[in-house]
Amino acid sequence: MSLQIDAVILAGGMARRMGGNDKGLVELQSQPMIKHAIDRIKPQVREILINANRNQTRYAEFGYKVISDEDSGYLGPLAGMITAMGQTQANYLLVVPCDCPLLPTDLVERMLSQLEIENADLAVASDGKREQPVVLLLKPELRDSMKAFLDAGERKIDFWYAKHNCAVADFSDQPNAFVNVNTPEQKQQLSEAIAK
Numbered sequence: 093m094s095l096q097i098d099a100v101i102l103a104g105g106m107a108r109r110m111g112g113n114d115k116g117l118v119e120l121q122s123q124p125m126i127k128h129a130i131d132r133i134k135p136q137v138r139e140i141l142i143n144a145n146r147n148q149t150r151y152a153e154f155g156y157k158v159i160s161d162e163d164s165g166y167l168g169p170l171a172g173m174i175t176a177m178g179q180t181q182a183n184y185l186l187v188v189p190c191d192c193p194l195l196p197t198d199l200v201e202r203m204l205s206q207l208e209i210e211n212a213d214l215a216v217a218s219d220g221k222r223e224q225p226v227v228l229l230l231k232p233e234l235r236d237s238m239k240a241f242l243d244a245g246e247r248k249i250d251f252w253y254a255k256h257n258c259a260v261a262d263f264s265d266q267p268n269a270f271v272n273v274n275t276p277e278q279k280q281q282l283s284e285a286i287a288k
């Protein structure tokens with residue numbers, strides 16, 4: 093039986109730098125930002141879960157299951173990840189944010205390959221300069237470890253994955269794939285770059 097991989101798209105943040113507007117629904121090139129991420133990820137996984145803490149009805153219109161953080165205190169991205177880890181029955185869970193519209197089309201393939209080469213528990217993507225802590229491929233069994241970390245009051249993802257055997261998947265050949273849209277200015281810049 094081949095490996096099953098599901099994805100969660102994190103859209104559960106407060107998006108303060110976007111003026112509090114729900115970032116996944118903010119439009120880029122006439123499409124909600126999350127739709128760009130869905131289009132990149134859909135061909136690469138079995139099922140998509142959308143993680144959102146508001147506008148759940150609107151997110152459901154994309155046709156995927158919408159899940160909200162088990163802990164509704166806006167604890168950060170780990171809160172969305174742990175919720176999704178408890179819902180998937182797949183062998184691996186891909187985690188991506190809703191605000192990276194140009195994600196690699198070979199993201200899963202390369203993350204899984206690096207994870208297997210290193211016999212690791214999870215993989216994190218790197219653009220060659222920086223690790224992308226919200227772009228992860230992980231085993232759902234890591235849920236207990238993440239729970240203990242959150243229960244201890246810890247919030248930083250990179251501190252959590254440093255406790256595990258974590259492979260780094262190198263995407264330095266496509267550094268723009270992880271361009272992150274956090275502000276209206278960044279949205280405008282990306283819009284102009286795509287139009288060129």
Ligand SMILES: Nc1nc2c(ncn2[C@@H]2O[C@H](COP(=O)(O)OP(=O)(O)OP(=O)(O)O)[C@@H](O)[C@H]2O)c(=O)[nH]1
Binds near residue numbers: 189
């Ligand atoms: N489920 C969940 N996801 C979150 C939470 N906070 C951030 N995220 C997600 O994590 C990813 C990276 O977070 P940021 O880009 O910093 O997003 P943000 O916190 O909404 O934005 P700022 O308030 O401007 O920092 C995004 O996909 C967010 O939707 C949270 O409390 N719960």
Ligand SMILES: [Mg+2]
Binds near residue numbers: 272273
């Ligand atoms: Mg961001």
